[in-house]
Amino acid sequence: xxxxxxxxxxxxxxxxxxxxxxxxxxxxxxxxxxxxxxxxxxxxxxxxxxxxxxxxxxxxxxxxxxxxxxxxxxxxxxxxxxxxxxxxxxxxxxxxxxxxxxxxxxxxxxxxxxxxxxxxxxxxxxxxxxxxxxxxxxxxxxxxxxxxxxxxxxxxxxxxxxxxxxxxxxxxxxxxxxxxxxxxxxxxxxxxxxxxxxxxxxxxxxxxxxxxxxxxxxxxxxxxxxxxxxxxxxxxxxxxxxxxxxxxxxxxxxxxxxxxxxxxxxxxxxxxxxxxxxxxxxxxxxxxxxxxxxxxxxxxxxxxxxxxxxxxxxxxxxxxxxxxxxxxxxxxxxxxxxxxxxxxxxxxxxxxxxxxxxxxxxxxxxxxxxxxxxxxxxxxxxxxxxxxxxxxxxxxxxxxxxxxxxxxxxxxxxxxxxxxxxxxxxxxxxxxxxxxxxxxxxxxxxxxxxxxxxxxxxxxxxxxxxxxxxxxxxxxxxxxxxxxxxxxxxxxxxxxx
Numbered sequence: 045x046x047x048x049x050x051x052x053x054x055x056x057x058x059x060x061x062x063x064x065x066x067x068x069x070x071x072x073x074x075x076x077x078x079x080x081x082x083x084x085x086x087x088x089x090x091x092x093x094x095x096x097x098x099x100x101x102x103x104x105x106x107x108x109x110x111x112x113x114x115x116x117x118x119x120x121x122x123x124x125x126x127x128x129x130x131x132x133x134x135x136x137x138x139x140x141x142x143x144x145x146x147x148x149x150x151x152x153x154x155x156x157x158x159x160x161x162x163x164x165x166x167x168x169x170x171x172x173x174x175x176x177x178x179x180x181x182x183x184x185x186x187x188x189x190x191x192x193x194x195x196x197x198x199x200x201x202x203x204x205x206x207x208x209x210x211x212x213x214x215x216x217x218x219x220x221x222x223x224x225x226x227x228x229x230x231x232x233x234x235x236x237x238x239x240x241x242x243x244x245x246x247x248x249x250x251x252x253x254x255x256x257x258x259x260x261x262x263x264x265x266x267x268x269x270x271x272x273x274x275x276x277x278x279x280x281x282x283x284x285x286x287x288x289x290x291x292x293x294x295x296x297x298x299x300x301x302x303x304x305x306x307x308x309x310x311x312x313x314x315x316x317x318x319x320x321x322x323x324x325x326x327x328x329x330x331x332x333x334x335x336x337x338x339x340x341x342x343x344x345x346x347x348x349x350x351x352x353x354x355x356x357x358x359x360x361x362x363x364x365x366x367x368x369x370x371x372x373x374x375x376x377x378x379x380x381x382x383x384x385x386x387x388x389x390x391x392x393x394x395x396x397x398x399x400x401x402x403x404x405x406x407x408x409x410x411x412x413x414x415x416x417x418x419x420x421x422x423x424x425x426x427x428x429x430x431x432x433x434x435x436x437x438x439x440x441x442x443x444x445x446x447x448x449x450x451x452x453x454x455x456x457x458x459x460x461x462x463x464x465x466x467x468x469x470x471x472x473x474x475x476x477x478x479x480x481x482x483x484x485x486x487x488x489x490x491x492x493x494x495x496x497x498x499x500x501x502x503x504x505x506x507x508x509x510x511x512x513x514x515x516x517x518x519x520x521x522x523x524x525x526x527x528x529x530x531x532x533x534x535x536x537x538x539x540x541x
Contacts, residue, residue: 046104046226047142051132052080052092052111053165054150056186058280058353060513061118061505062405064156069114070128072436072455076111084426085433087208088113091148091182091215098219107142109135113150115456116353125155129165136172144178144222145169148215151187151202152278159283159517163192170196180222182214186278190285194234198225200291202273204257205247207485209430221270221293232270232293235301237309239288240522240529242279242510244321246484252315260308268294269304274312280352280506286518288312313530316523321484323508324498330364332498333373333477339495340475346483347504348408350456354505355379359401359412361479361502362450366414371447374470375479377437379404381454387418387441394418398443400452407505416443416450420469425453427467429460440468458482461489 052074055065074088080096083089092111099106109132114120136145147169153161162183169179180199183189185206193200201218204210224230247253260272271293277286290309294301312319324332329343348358356379365373378401390396395417402411420442426434438455449470459465459480465472472478472493480486483506487497501508510524521529528534 046102046144047107048095048099048104048144048146049107049109049136049139049142050080050092050095050146051109051135052088052113052148053128053132054088054148054153054184055114055120056116056150056152056184056278056353057119057154058116058505059119059154059282060280061353061355063118063355065114065117065120065124067124069117070112070124072438073115074111074113079108080111083111086435087211087429087433090212090433094212094215095146095219102223107135107139116350118353120153120155120161122156122158125158125161129168132165133168133172136169142173142177143226144180145173146180146218146222148182151183151189151275152281154281154283160188160190160192160285162187163190163196166193166196178222178225180218182211182218183275184208185274185276187275188278188281188283188285189236189275189289189291191236194236194291199232199293200234200273201271202275202291204260204273206245206276207248207488217271230270231296233296233298233301235292235298235305237290237305239290239309239313241288241313241316242277242286242518242522243316243524244279244483244508245276245319246321246487248488249321251318253319256312256315256319259311263304263308268297268300270295272304272308274308279510280513282515282517284517284519287522310530310532313532321499323501326360326364326500326502329498329500330368333365333370334368336476340472340478340493342478342480342486342490342494342497344483344486344497344499345479345481345502345504346499346508347502347506349458349481349483349506350379351458351483351485352506355404355408356456356481357401357404358409358502358504360409361500362448363412365448365477365479366446370477372474372476373447373479374449374451374465374472374475376451376464377453377457377459377481378450379456380452381439384439384441384452384454387443387452388421388439390418392418392421400443400450405505407503409503414443414445416445418442419444419449422468425468427457427460427464435460437464442468442470459486462493
């Protein structure tokens with residue numbers, strides 16, 4: 045009988061943050077020591093749930109270890125990283141011989157002393173299980189990837205979509221490939237191509253990225269091509285393996301894998317200018333908000349979004365709303381557990397001067413002092429993600445100040461759906477402006493509610509102007525710091541060349 049070992053261990057580390065990723069970040073995200081079955085459906089629990097269910101349907105024996113996924117933060121504490129890693133490795137050793145290992149990791153976890161946590165983990169897994177056991181990995185597309193991980197794994201499948209709506213689809217794909225590999229139907233060969241690019245490339249934004257994804261999927265239907273993945277990279281980590289890579293997996297044909305990795309890697313390189321997300325200055329965004337008289341416009345505070353490891357407690361945008369006299373607006377989330385506790389002590393309906401935000405990190409900026417009414421309170425709240433999944437956001441307080449409803453949360457979070465606002469007493473259809481601490485993931489879901497959306501370059505740890513960040517370790521040459529690192533811009537341009 046086939047025996048499979050399953051574990052989850054992931055986060056995304058912003059190395060420019062001064063605060064470490066902590067054990068609390070994992071315990072507030074996903075933490076399952078007794079199996080994934082009873083975990084709340086979420087983007088972090090989905091892949092392991094799917095693998096377990098499919099393995100049992102296939103009459104495989106399942107050995108599970110810890111499932112831990114943290115809200116994104118700074119570099120993970122060495123003690124925390126090693127404690128969680130060693131727990132998974134100990135469980136693997138204790139499980140006895142297995143036929144396969146399936147790991148849901150992230151790809152951009154950095155810990156003190158470890159620039160590449162995923163390669164460290166998988167190298168140690170390989171040392172335990174030996175060369176004959178098959179190792180399959182699922183990664184977020186905003187990860188770091190080099191030959192070390194490719195050398196020690198048999199299968200690597202990466203999200204194809206940003207915003208990330210295909211984590212379960214990719215888990216399904218990885219299980220299929222693993223099942224076929226164990227049955228002797230396929231012999232996976234992997235190849236990696238360094239695109240020498242850093243940036244942000246949403247796959248649903250108008251432009252070349254939707255077609256790029258479609259072309260990857262179409263190519264996977266060709267004989268011999270098992271999987272194609274673009275690893276976009278994570279720009280807010282200063283590590284030697286930063287940047288985008290193209291990964292190809294073929295059936296027993298290393299030459300074809302090399303060819304497809306180069307072909308699609310160069311294809312992505314040629315569309316990089318048009319594919320990159322564009323940003324709006326704060327002054328321009330506020331001017332647009334002041335002038336708006338129709339459906340709401342949405343302004344995304346991209347530089348302090350927790351999805352990139354920022355604390356989520358700056359007040360630059362909401363302060364600008366107040367100073368510009370913008371009313372009929374909402375903004376959130378601002379991470380401030382201390383202010384929330386004061387609100388719960390005072391209760392709904394109370395009016396108070398309150399200092400919010402600006403507490404956690406040197407770049408959090410000054411706090412904001414407001415005369416506000418407490419209009420909504422809720423303990424242990426969550427928000428919907430992808431229809432069937434929930435993301436915990438902790439305790440919630442909604443404040444009203446000069447026509448602006450401000451949402452505070454006790455857990456650092458992004459906005460995954462309009463329900464983040466509406467389930468906490470805020471209507472959106474009557475708003476002039478909706479402000480969110482997000483990068484891009486909200487875009488498609490909020491599109492029907494607003495007339496326009498802007499990605500606003502605010503101060504913060506996830507600064508979109510990468511030239512303002514003090515990199516020391518990233519590989520050079522790399523775009524956008526170097527204009528044409530692959531020397532292809534003057535070559536004939538055609539998709540797939």
